[in-house]
Amino acid sequence: MWRRHRGGISEVVASIILASITVSLGLLIWGLVTGWSFIASLDFTRETDESISQMQALLSVEYAYVDGSGTCHLYLRNAGETNVTIVQILVHPGTGTPYDGIPPTTSSNVPDRTIRVGELLLMDVDGVCSGGEEGVILEIKYIATRLLRTSGGYDDPFNHADRFVSLKYLLAC
């Protein structure tokens, strides 16, 4: 009796309690792991999607010339596999600091500067070659348009500056 009294709970109950604890801890660990893996996969997916978009974005300067008034006419063709948006054209003169050839793109004018796959966009850059230089370098920065898309419209491109693709083009004046 003393031995029974000292035993407390039965082996069955003890086993049930231990099993419950084990199951609870197991479910907790399972839940944590599942949550972590879900978040990790989301981040990985987003990163991968952005990288793929960056690789699918391919812009080429099909033709460019400077007219008598110093305006550069750029014919840009989307030769890639995703729509792209021109976010900035920097003009690097022979001497001096680079300046904006066209104002940086904001979320509101993304559609105006978006080139669909295979299509052509003519952009005019004013004041190029005004310093008497023999040539300038145009640095065209663009981004895959789908990276800018939000539920209500478009995000500011400069929030995704790390995904910009840069194309440099030497333009004879």
Added chain:
Amino acid sequence: MMALRRRRSVSSVLGAVILAAIVFTVLIPLMIYLQNTSILYHLAVSERNRMELERIQEDLEVHATLSPDDGVLRILVVNRGSLSVNISRVYVMADGSSNPGKDLKKKITIPPLSGIEVLGPSEVDDLPVVNAGTAYYVDVSSSRGKTYAAPERPLNVTDPPYLLQISLLDMSYGENYGIRIEATSIDGGARIGCIRIEDSGSTSCNPVAEVQYYSERWNENRTFVFKVMPGAYTLTVWNETYTYPQQTLIILGNEAKIYDFGHTPPCPSGDCCTDMGASLEIELASPEVVLAGSSGETPTLEIYVVVELAPDAREMIKDLRVELNCTDPVSRPTMCSDVSITPENGISIDSLKPGQTLALKFTINVSNVRDEGDYFSLMAIITSGYGDRSGFNYGNCNYDSSKASTSVCKLTDILLLKRVLINKCSDIWGHDYCQETCENLGCEKLLCIPWVGKDRCYCVCESDVIPRCGIP
């Protein structure tokens, strides 16, 4: 021990089950998902690499030209690469042009290793008429984003960019040769290209050009240069006896064609002396009569030996030496010792080409001319000379000029008796009119005879104006 093992087995089994559940329901799907995503990424990388590789492998050759039929710009496209190329747009920049972009009327795909594709008004919108004096810059872009510039920059109808050189070798003497170049069609449509004859002075670019040439040398080589636009041409070359088969040329750069009409040997008869002798002529230009002074010496005389090699000569003579020799007359066997010829050893000339005539100047001085006059003979001879092609020594062929004789005359002192009619020989005051008259004439008075009407005054005069010549 058995009881203990039984007590631990429930949670161990459950723990193992839970661990397995985590592995199979979370970690393995996560790994599979990541693996798939990674595959997608690598597929995108591969796709981009493929695109870049295709851009590198894409190779178009673009040329700008025009059609002489309508004067409209044409663009010739050749696919030199291993991939098909879709033309996306054409750019034509001309002086004063504001819209260089030209859209295509239809989709144009250039298959690999294709022939020449002609882009004309039926393929491209608003291709301009090529005007004289206007410069055109032509570019063609592909759907892969590459732009190809036509190397004819700028394209100018008055200055075709390429040279077509037609060389006619070993032409025969005295024959007419002709070259005719005509623009033709590449694809059965309009003719493509135009020609301007270089050095013709004309700036017009024509669909046909013809040149005729009369060869004035044996084995003459001549290159005719035409300035041409890129295009297709037919080339016909002929002489009086033979017409070469017509050739079709696709000109996309400088081109040269050679036609050899067959070599004519330097000595066709086998006897070089006879063959060259028929073409070589030596003439002597010497005075027939010269005067020597009272000292018996002539002034320095210039003698020219004219050596002429006819245009029909088969070869040029190198290191030709011509000497001028004196021949003694029979009447005075030592006459030539008094004839000094300069240069004594003759005159050397580097080469005498077919059709070339040279006049070689010798000088001679004659001394010790006898009072009754002398004469001598001159003859020019070729003492050496080697055939340019045969190497034959023509100095052994006895080529000489005809003998030219020259009379040398010497002026002889003589006394003349002059009769002068005067009014009277002298007057009562002793003035001698006859002597005065003779002195005025440079003579001396001999005598004066009074006569009815006019007196006769006789003067003795000395003169050296009467020459005495040696007659050959």
